[in-house]
Amino acid sequence: xxxxxxxxxxxxxxxLVLAVFLVLVLPLTLDVFRLNLVAKYLTYAFVALGLVVxxxxxxxxxLGQGVFFGLGGYCMAMFLxxxxxxxxxxxxQSTPGIPDFMDWNQITALPLxxxxxxxxxxxxxxxxxxxxxxxxIIGTAMFKRxxxxxxxxxxxxxxxxxxxxxxxxxxxxxGGINGMTDLRTLKGWDIRPDHAKIVLYFFEVGxxxxxxxxAQFVRHSKLGRILVAMREKEDRVRFSGYSVANxxxxxFCVAAVxxxxxxxxxxxxxxxxxxxxxxxxxxxxxxxxxxVGGRLSILGAVYGTLLVNFAKTSLSETFPELWLFGLGGLxxxxxxxxxxxxxxxxxxxxxxxxxxxxxSRKPKPEGWTDSSVADGAPAE
Amino acid sequence: MSDEANKGLLSPLRxxxxxxxxxxxxxxMLPRASFAQAPATSAVNTTGLAVTDTEVTVGIxxxxxxxxxxxxxxxxxxxxxxxxQINAMGGVLGRKIKFIQEDGASDWPTFAEKAKKLLVNDKxxxxxxxxxxxxxxxxxxxxxxxxxxxxxxxFYEGLEQSKNVIYTxxxxxxxxxxxxxxxxxEKGAKSFFFIGSDYIWPRTSNKIARKHVENVLKGKVVGEExxxxxxxxxxxxxxxxxxxxxxxxxxxxxxxxxxxxYKQLKAAGIDLSKQALLTISVTEDxxxxxxxxxxxxxxxxxKYFQSLDNPNNKTFVPAFKKMWGEKTxxxxxxxxxxxxxxLWKLTVExxxxxxxxxxxxxxxxxxxxxxxxxxxxxxxxxHLWSKTRVGRAKLDGQFELIYETADLVEPxxxxxxxx
Numbered sequence: 110x111x112x113x114x115x116x117x118x119x120x121x122x123x124x125l126v127l128a129v130f131l132v133l134v135l136p137l138t139l140d141v142f143r144l145n146l147v148a149k150y151l152t153y154a155f156v157a158l159g160l161v162v163x164x165x166x167x168x169x170x171x172l173g174q175g176v177f178f179g180l181g182g183y184c185m186a187m188f189l190x191x192x193x194x195x196x197x198x199x200x201x202q203s204t205p206g207i208p209d210f211m212d213w214n215q216i217t218a219l220p221l222x223x224x225x226x227x228x229x230x231x232x233x234x235x236x237x238x239x240x241x242x243x244x245x246i247i248g249t250a251m252f253k254r255x256x257x258x259x260x261x262x263x264x265x266x267x268x269x270x271x272x273x274x275x276x277x278x279x280x281x282x283x284g285g286i287n288g289m290t291d292l293r294t295l296k297g298w299d300i301r302p303d304h305a306k307i308v309l310y311f312f313e314v315g316x317x318x319x320x321x322x323x324a325q326f327v328r329h330s331k332l333g334r335i336l337v338a339m340r341e342k343e344d345r346v347r348f349s350g351y352s353v354a355n356x357x358x359x360x361f362c363v364a365a366v367x368x369x370x371x372x373x374x375x376x377x378x379x380x381x382x383x384x385x386x387x388x389x390x391x392x393x394x395x396x397x398x399x400x401v402g403g404r405l406s407i408l409g410a411v412y413g414t415l416l417v418n419f420a421k422t423s424l425s426e427t428f429p430e431l432w433l434f435g436l437g438g439l440x441x442x443x444x445x446x447x448x449x450x451x452x453x454x455x456x457x458x459x460x461x462x463x464x465x466x467x468x469s470r471k472p473k474p475e476g477w478t479d480s481s482v483a484d485g486a487p488a489e
Numbered sequence: 490m491s492d493e494a495n496k497g498l499l500s501p502l503r504x505x506x507x508x509x510x511x512x513x514x515x516x517x518m519l520p521r522a523s524f525a526q527a528p529a530t531s532a533v534n535t536t537g538l539a540v541t542d543t544e545v546t547v548g549i550x551x552x553x554x555x556x557x558x559x560x561x562x563x564x565x566x567x568x569x570x571x572x573x574q575i576n577a578m579g580g581v582l583g584r585k586i587k588f589i590q591e592d593g594a595s596d597w598p599t600f601a602e603k604a605k606k607l608l609v610n611d612k613x614x615x616x617x618x619x620x621x622x623x624x625x626x627x628x629x630x631x632x633x634x635x636x637x638x639x640x641x642x643x644f645y646e647g648l649e650q651s652k653n654v655i656y657t658x659x660x661x662x663x664x665x666x667x668x669x670x671x672x673x674x675e676k677g678a679k680s681f682f683f684i685g686s687d688y689i690w691p692r693t694s695n696k697i698a699r700k701h702v703e704n705v706l707k708g709k710v711v712g713e714e715x716x717x718x719x720x721x722x723x724x725x726x727x728x729x730x731x732x733x734x735x736x737x738x739x740x741x742x743x744x745x746x747x748x749x750x751y752k753q754l755k756a757a758g759i760d761l762s763k764q765a766l767l768t769i770s771v772t773e774d775x776x777x778x779x780x781x782x783x784x785x786x787x788x789x790x791x792k793y794f795q796s797l798d799n800p801n802n803k804t805f806v807p808a809f810k811k812m813w814g815e816k817t818x819x820x821x822x823x824x825x826x827x828x829x830x831x832l833w834k835l836t837v838e839x840x841x842x843x844x845x846x847x848x849x850x851x852x853x854x855x856x857x858x859x860x861x862x863x864x865x866x867x868x869x870x871x872h873l874w875s876k877t878r879v880g881r882a883k884l885d886g887q888f889e890l891i892y893e894t895a896d897l898v899e900p901x902x903x904x905x906x907x908x
C-alpha cells in the first residue's frame with residue numbers, strides 16, 4: 110500500500126523539520142567554530158544512520174563500524190595528505206615530497222598503494238568501494254555460514270581491534286598512533302578557513318540527506334520489510350524461500366558505505382584522521398549514538414548523535430574532570446527509562462498529542478498502520 | 490661556554506629591571522597611580538586576545554580523564570601552582586592570570602577541538618598543554634592556523650620546530666646522548682638491548698640511540714623490540730635479554746606497561762643492581778605505580794629529579810606538596826610543565842606585549858633562574874638549553890643523582906648524522 114512511497118506524512122514533516130534545523134537554524138545561530146563542531150558530530154550521524162538500517166531493521170548488531178568510518182576517513186586523508194606534502198611544503202625533510210610521517214620513519218619513496226590516491230576521482234571511488242568490498246567479504250564469510258547475533262558482534266569487534274593494531278604498527282605507511290595530521294587543501298582549495306568550513310558543512314548536510322533518502326527508500330521498499338521480518342523470525346523468512354544471507358550482507362554493506370562517507374566527511378571537516386576512530390571504543394560509542402536516538406528511527410539517529418556529542422562537548426567544557434560521569438549517567442538513564450531512545454520518547458509521548466490535536470480538529474482516517482508495523486518491534 | 494653568553498644577556502635585562510623598580514615609587518606619586526602601573530590594554534594587546542585591564546586568560550589543555558590522566562595530572566598541578574605563584578607576585582604586566590581548563594580526554598582529535606575552542610572562542614593568550622606527541626601533532630596545525638602559543642612540557646622525539654610552540658621538555662638528543670656516554674664510560678658498556686613502546690617517540694629515540702651506540706661509542710645493539718601501547722606481556726623479550734646478555738638494557742616503554750615490565754623483569758630473576766638498565770621513560774610518577782622495590786637500581790636519564798639538591802628545588806617541592814598533598818611525587822615532565830607559565834610571563838614582560846608574534850620573537854634568549862632544575866634558557870629553535878642528568882632509582886621511589894652534565898646541553902631537534 111505504501112511500498113512505492115518514500116515516506117508518509119509524519120515522516121515528511123520530520124525530514125522537513127530536520128532540514129530547517131540543519132540548514133537554517135544552526136547556521137544562523139552558531140558561530141563558525143560551533144558550526145564546525147556540528148559538522149564533526151554529523152559525520153557520526155552517517156554511521157548511526159547505517160546502524161539503523163543494519164541493526165535497527167536488519168537486527169545485525171555490528172560493534173565494528175569504526176572500521177568502515179576509518180577506511181573512508183583514511184582514504185580521504187591519504188588524498189589530502191598527499192596534496193599537503195608537495196615538495197615545496199616539505200623542503201626540510203630528508204626526502205621532500207612524501208608525507209612527513211614517512212620521512213620520520215626512514216621511508217624514502219612513496220609506497221605503491223599510496224600512489225593512486227593522488228587522484229581525486231580514484232579517492233572518491235575508493236571511499237565507497239574499499240569499505241563496501243571489505244564489508245562484502247566479511248558479510249559473505251559470516252552470514253553465508255549463518256554466523257549471527259552475538260558471535261557476529263564479537264567478530265566485528267575483533268576486526269576493529271585488528272585494524273587498529275595494523276594502523277598503529279605500520280606507522281611508516283599510516284602515520285601510526287599520531288594519525289594523519291595537518292591536512293590543508295582539496296584540489297588547491299584551502300579547507301581550513303572559516304568560509305571553507307561553512308561550505309563543507311552545507312556539503313555534508315546535503316550528503317546526509319541523500320543518505321537519509323536512501324535509508325528511507327530501503328525501509329519502505331519490500332527489501333525493508335524482509336529485513337524486519339528477518340530480524341523478527343529469521344527461519345520463517347528462510348523457509349519462505351528468501352536468501353537470508355544476501356539480505357544481511359546488503360544491509361551490512363549499506364551501513365559500511367554510510368560509515369565510510371561519514372569518515373571521509375570527518376577528514377574533510379576536521380582536517381585530521383587517526384586510529385582513535387577505528388578501534389573498539391569509538392565503534393561502541395557509535396552504537397550508543399544510535400541507541401540514544403532510537404535504533405528504529407532514521408531521524409532519531411541524527412538527533413541522538415547530535416545530542417550525545419553536544420552533551421559530550423558542553424559537559425567536558427564545564428566540568429573538565431567529572432564530565433564522563435555525567436555522560437555515563439545520561440546513557441544509563443536513556444537505556445533504562447527509554448529503551449527506544451529519543452524516537453521512543455517522541456513516539457510515545459509527543460506524537461500522540463500532536464495527532465490528537467490534529468484529528469480532533471479534522472478527523473481524517475489515514476494509514477498510520479505502516480509505521481506501527483515497522484517501528485513496533487520490541488526492544489531486545 | 491654558556492656562562493659568558495649568559496652574563497652578556499643578563500646585564501641589559503637586569504638594568505631594565507632596576508630601572509623599572511626605580512620607576513615604581515615615582516609612578517605612585519601620580520594621581521592615576523593604580524592604572525598607570527599596568528600598561529594600557531590597547532598597547533599590550535593589539536590582536537584581540539582575552540586581556541583586560543586587570544586579567545589575562547590562558548588555557549590549560551591536558552587529559553584529566555582517560556589513560557593519559559595519570560601522567561598529565563602532574564602537569565596540570567604544576568601549571569596551576571606556577572600560575573598561583575605568579576599571581577601572588579602581582580601577575581603579568583600588572584594583570585592576574587585567569588585560566589580556562591579543558592580536557593583533552595586522552596583523545597588526540599579532542600585535543601585539536603579544545604585547542605581550537607581555546608583560541609577561537611576564548612581568545613586565550615597562551616596554552617599550557619599537551620603531553621603525548623600524538624596530541625601535540627594534532628594541536629600543532631591549530632596553533633599555526635590561529636596563531637596561538639603553546640608551552641609543551643614533555644620530553645619528545647624532536648624533528649619539529651614551530652614559531653607557535655615553546656618546548657620546555659628535552660628533545661631526543663638532549664635526553665639520550667649524554668646518558669649513553671655516561672653509561673658507556675662508567676660501566677664500560679658495549680652491547681645494548683632496546684625495548685620500546687610502538688610509536689613515534691620510542692622509535693625515533695631508539696634510532697638516535699642506535700646511531701650513537703654504533704657510530705660514536707663503537708658498541709653494538711644486540712636487540713630492538715617494540716610493543717603496543719598498554720602491552721603487559723614482556724616474557725618473550727625478557728627471555729631474549731637473558732640469552733643475549735646485553736651490558737645495558739635501554740628502555741622507552743611508556744605508561745602502564747612499565748608496571749608489568751619491571752615486575753616481570755624482577756620475577757625472571759634479573760637483578761637491576763647487577764644488570765644495568767637505562768630508561769628514558771620512567772620518572773617518579775611512574776615509580777609510584779611500578780613500586781620502588783621492583784625498579785630499585787635502574788638508571789633513568791632525565792633533566793630533573795625530585796631529589797635535586799638546589800635552592801630553587803628546595804622551595805619548589807614543599808610549595809608543590811603544600812598545594813597538592815604530601816603524597817604527590819614530582820617527575821621530570823611535571824617540572825617542565827611548571828616552567829611553562831614562568832617562561833611565558835618572562836617573555837611577555839620582555840616583549841612588553843601579549844601579542845603572539847612579539848612573544849614568539851622575544852622568546853629566544855629568555856632565561857629563568859628560578860627553575861627547579863636549575864638555570865634554563867630558550868634557544869633560537871624554541872627549545873630549552875638544559876642539563877642532562879642520570880639518577881638511580883631507590884627503594885623509596887625517589888632517584889639519587891649519579892651524574893649531570895657540566896654545561897647546559899644545546900637542543901638540536903634536527904640532529905645531523907642521526908636521521
